[in-house]
Every structure is written in C-alpha cells, then in structure tokens.
Amino acid sequence: MRLSPQQFWRIRENQYRLFITVCGSCGRKAILKRPVCPYCGSDRVHHVESSGLGVLESFTKVYYRRNSSEDDLPKFIGVVRLTEGVRVVGEIVGVGADELREGMEVEAVLRRYASDDPYGVIYYGIKFKPV
Amino acid sequence: MEVGIRGWGAYIPRFRLSALEVAALWGYDGRLPKALGMVEKSVAEEDEDAATMGWYAARVAMRRAGVSGDDIDAVFFGTESKPYAVKPSATIVADALGVKRRKLATDLEFACRAAGEGMRISVGLVKSGLARNTLVIGSDTAQANPGDLLDFTASSGAVAFVVGPASGSAAVIEASVSYVTDTPDFWRRDRSPYPEHAEIFTGEPAYFHHIVSAAKLLMEETGLRVEDFDYAVFHQPNGRFPLQVARMLGIPQEKVLPGLVTPHVGNTYNASALLGLAKLLEEARPRSRVLLVTFGSGAGSDAFSIVVQDSAPELAKMGPRVADMMNSRVRVSYSEYSKFRGLLLKNVGG
Ligand SMILES: [Zn+2]
Numbered sequence: 001m002r003l004s005p006q007q008f009w010r011i012r013e014n015q016y017r018l019f020i021t022v023c024g025s026c027g028r029k030a031i032l033k034r035p036v037c038p039y040c041g042s043d044r045v046h047h048v049e050s051s052g053l054g055v056l057e058s059f060t061k062v063y064y065r066r067n068s069s070e071d072d073l074p075k076f077i078g079v080v081r082l083t084e085g086v087r088v089v090g091e092i093v094g095v096g097a098d099e100l101r102e103g104m105e106v107e108a109v110l111r112r113y114a115s116d117d118p119y120g121v122i123y124y125g126i127k128f129k130p131v
Numbered sequence: 132m133e134v135g136i137r138g139w140g141a142y143i144p145r146f147r148l149s150a151l152e153v154a155a156l157w158g159y160d161g162r163l164p165k166a167l168g169m170v171e172k173s174v175a176e177e178d179e180d181a182a183t184m185g186w187y188a189a190r191v192a193m194r195r196a197g198v199s200g201d202d203i204d205a206v207f208f209g210t211e212s213k214p215y216a217v218k219p220s221a222t223i224v225a226d227a228l229g230v231k232r233r234k235l236a237t238d239l240e241f242a243c244r245a246a247g248e249g250m251r252i253s254v255g256l257v258k259s260g261l262a263r264n265t266l267v268i269g270s271d272t273a274q275a276n277p278g279d280l281l282d283f284t285a286s287s288g289a290v291a292f293v294v295g296p297a298s299g300s301a302a303v304i305e306a307s308v309s310y311v312t313d314t315p316d317f318w319r320r321d322r323s324p325y326p327e328h329a330e331i332f333t334g335e336p337a338y339f340h341h342i343v344s345a346a347k348l349l350m351e352e353t354g355l356r357v358e359d360f361d362y363a364v365f366h367q368p369n370g371r372f373p374l375q376v377a378r379m380l381g382i383p384q385e386k387v388l389p390g391l392v393t394p395h396v397g398n399t400y401n402a403s404a405l406l407g408l409a410k411l412l413e414e415a416r417p418r419s420r421v422l423l424v425t426f427g428s429g430a431g432s433d434a435f436s437i438v439v440q441d442s443a444p445e446l447a448k449m450g451p452r453v454a455d456m457m458n459s460r461v462r463v464s465y466s467e468y469s470k471f472r473g474l475l476l477k478n479v480g481g
Contacts, residue, residue, distance in 0.1 A: 013226075017227065093176060094144075110182075110187070110227050111176075111183050112178040122215070124223060
C-alpha cells in the first residue's frame with residue numbers, strides 16, 4: 001500500500017500523537033481522537049493525550065513486508081496497555097527477540113513508518129520501545 | 132532579561148559499533164582507535180532519523196521545563212543529516228510535539244554547530260521579548276564514507292533545550308559569543324552521499340583555531356578567567372581533540388572528562404558538545420560554571436558561560452539521564468550497522 005501525502009496529512013495528528021477519546025455518555029475510553037464513541041455512538045466525547053507509557057501485554061514476530069515500508073524486517077508487533085487503561089497495537093522497536101517479554105514497560109516513540117522510495121514523502125508515526 | 136536553560140533532554144540510540152571492528156574491517160592499525168580516543172559509537176535503527184531522535188530529546192526537555200506546546204514560540208532544528216534535503220524537519224517535530232501553530236520554526240545548518248547557533252539566536256529572541264520560550268534541537272545521524280577515518284566516529288544522537296527566562300531555570304546563560312570564518316575543512320556537496328574532509332587541515336586551522344578564539348573572546352568580554360570555570364565542554368569530533376584544545380587553553384583534564392561523551396557514543400555532530408552539557412546539567416553541583424564551546428566545520432564556534440542553578444538536580448530526575456543512556460548499550464556488527472544505516476545498495480520497491 002502506498003500512502004499519498006494528502007491522505008497522510010489528513011490523519012497525521014493521530015499518527016504523530018497518542019490521543020484517547022473519552023465518552024461523556026457511556027464513560028468508556030478508546031484509542032485515537034474520534035468524533036464519536038466507538039462503543040455507544042455518542043458524540044459527547046472529549047480527547048486527552050496519553051502519557052505514552054504502558055505495558056506490553058503480548059507480541060509477535062512479523063516477516064511480512066508492506067510495500068514502501070522501511071527495511072526493518074523482521075519486526076515485532078505488540079499489544080500495549082497504556083497507563084490510561086486503553087489498549088493499542090503497535091510496533092515494538094529498540095529491543096532484541098531474547099529481551100522481549102510480556103509485562104515489559106514501554107514508552108511511545110516517534111519513528112518512520114514508511115517512505116515512498118526513493119524520493120517520496122516519509123511517513124512518521126508512533127511505535128513503542130522499552131523504557 | 133536574563134536567559135536560561137529551563138529544560139533539557141537527550142537521546143542516544145542503544146546500539147554500538149566497536150572502533151576495533153571498524154579498524155579490523157578496513158585494515159587500519161589496531162592501535163588507531165586508542166589514538167583517536169574511541170571505544171565505540173552509537174548506531175540508530177533503520178526507522179530512526181534526525182527528526183525522530185530530536186523529537187525524543189525535545190519531549191524530555193519540554194517535560195523537564197514544565198512547558199506545553201502552547202508555551203513554545205520558536206523551534207530551531209540544528210542538523211546536517213536532514214531527512215529531507217528540502218522540507219523542514221522542525222515542522223515535523225513541532226507538530227508531533229503539539230507545538231502551537233503561531234511560532235517561528237526552521238532548520239539550521241552549519242555542520243556540527245547549527246544547534247549552538249540556535250542557542251544564541253534563542254538568547255536574542257528571549258532577551259528581546261520576541262519569544263517567551265524557544266526549543267533548540269541538535270540531532271544527527273552522521274554519515275561516514277565506509278572505511279574513511281570518520282567511520283570510527285560518525286554516530287547518531289540528539290539533544291534538546293528549552294530556552295527561556297533565567298528565573299527558575301536549570302542553568303543561566305551568562306554570556307555567549309561567536310567566531311566564524313570561511314575555512315573549507317569539511318563539506319558535503321549536493322548529491323554526494325558522504326562528506327569529504329581535508330584530513331589534518333580539520334585540526335589546527337579549523338577545530339583548534341575557532342574553539343580557542345571563541346573561548347578567548349568570551350573571557351575577554353566577560354572578564355572571566357580559566358580558573359573561574361568548574362567544567363569545560365568542547366565539540367567532540369573524537370576523544371582526543373577536546374583534551375588537546377583544553378591543554379591549549381590551560382584547562383586541566385579533570386574539568387573536561389565529566390562532559391566528554393564521544394569515546395563511548397561517537398561524534399553525534401549537532402548533539403556532540405551539547406550532549407556533554409546535558410550530562411553536566413545532570414551531574415554538576417549547583418553554582419558550577421561551565422565553559423561550553425561548539426565547533427562546526429566551514430567554520431565557526433560559539434562560546435557560552437553557563438551557571439548551573441539549584442533546580443537542576445531535581446529536574447534531572449524527570450527524564451532519562453545521559454549517563455544511563457551511555458550505559459544502556461548493545462553491540463552490533465558492521466553488517467547490522469550497514470543495514471540499520473542504509474549503507475547497502477538495493478533495488479527499491481516491490
Ligand atoms: Zn460511549
């Protein structure tokens with residue numbers, strides 16, 4: 001999949017920063033800045049930025065290479081439970097296979113997701129690394 | 132208004148390449164790393180660049196300064212390894228940090244001293260009232276022609292400072308001065324993947340002349356003497372030059388060693404001397420006076436007199452320390468280094 005600069009520009013706020021949508025109707029929280037609550041459909045929502053800190057709950061090693069992704073295979077994809085209580089799926093970086101373990105404390109970092117090689121736009125986003 | 136450093140942050144990737152491995156691979160004498168004062172250098176991962184590392188350092192600096200994106204009026208990004216040749220990195224980092232839109236933001240390039248210039252520009256903006264707080268970032272994934280002498284030193288790292296009013300700051304910037312000439316000691320032409328340098332010419336007329344001249348100018352203008360400084364931090368292209376330039380200025384080695392990071396981190400270019408300053412802010416006793424002198428090829432130096440304040444030790448606890456990042460390290464092979472830093476020529480796409 002090749003992103004376009006226009007598509008990326010529209011979603012960059014949710015790519016660059018970890019927002020949480022808090023619902024004023026049902027009280028539940030969801031990852032990403034969203035206009036409506038994904039659980040009850042209410043638009044009585046407000047947004048907070050996550051501290052970026054969390055715990056790695058589960059992970060897997062991935063060999064599949066997306067078109068235009070950086071050459072960083074194999075990579076680790078994990079489920080992180082943020083301190084705000086919300087789960088998010090993301091890439092785990094800065095760690096070897098023998099060091100990864102469930103329950104490990106991680107923090108959000110800005111990294112390259114992909115780039116339109118060799119002269120296209122570079123797409124940045126949030127990944128996680130051990131604290 | 133007096134100007135100070137309100138917060139600081141650093142980032143050193145955890146991977147390290149051994150200088151002995153570089154020497155063995157390229158047929159250098161095994162004693163060369165020691166002569167250069169080099170043990171190992173930091174290596175960024177393939178999805179890291181100057182923008183991502185600068186972002187990390189800046190986030191920590193803003194946390195220590197207790198400021199949000201709404202409090203930052205200017206962002207200066209000093210680098211010589213911009214992710215884009217044309218398109219600012221400052222805008223990427225500022226948006227990712229949530230810095231407000233009403234701001235000044237630009238990338239600065241002057242080899243290894245652009246971030247030092249950013250500090251001086253920030254002093255001017257804060258003093259004049261044009262900015263309340265500025266964010267200065269020095270970040271590089273330095274390139275070296277494989278097998279060149281620079282392969283022992285060119286590394287990756289970042290540092291950032293929030294510059295603002297001196298009152299309540301971690302360190303007061305007492306005075307600063309710059310010294311700049313046209314000296315072609317190191318350069319990279321358009322479309323050239325690696326920099327070129329004029330070998331031994333990078334020393335005497337470039338590094339040593341500019342640092343000594345800037346340091347002397349600062350002391351002349353302030354009336355401070357060498358003995359008035361508790362620490363000295365110089366640009367660190369290798370582990371040896373900073374000790375040599377200290378000798379030329381009559382500064383004892385023990386005032387230089389605490390801020391010397393290059394032997395175990397490499398030359399992080401725009402982060403080099405400023406990473407040493409960040410380390411001192413975390414370790415020096417309050418009221419210590421630090422002589423900081425940057426150097427950038429081409430060539431120029433900025434000299435600063437900086438006095439550490441009482442709040443620095445408390446602020447140091449609010450983020451990862453330089454010493455800890457220096458110790459948290461994993462060795463990689465030259466092959467891994469080549470993969471991480473994109474040194475291998477591949478067909479693209481698919
Ligand atoms: Zn709801």
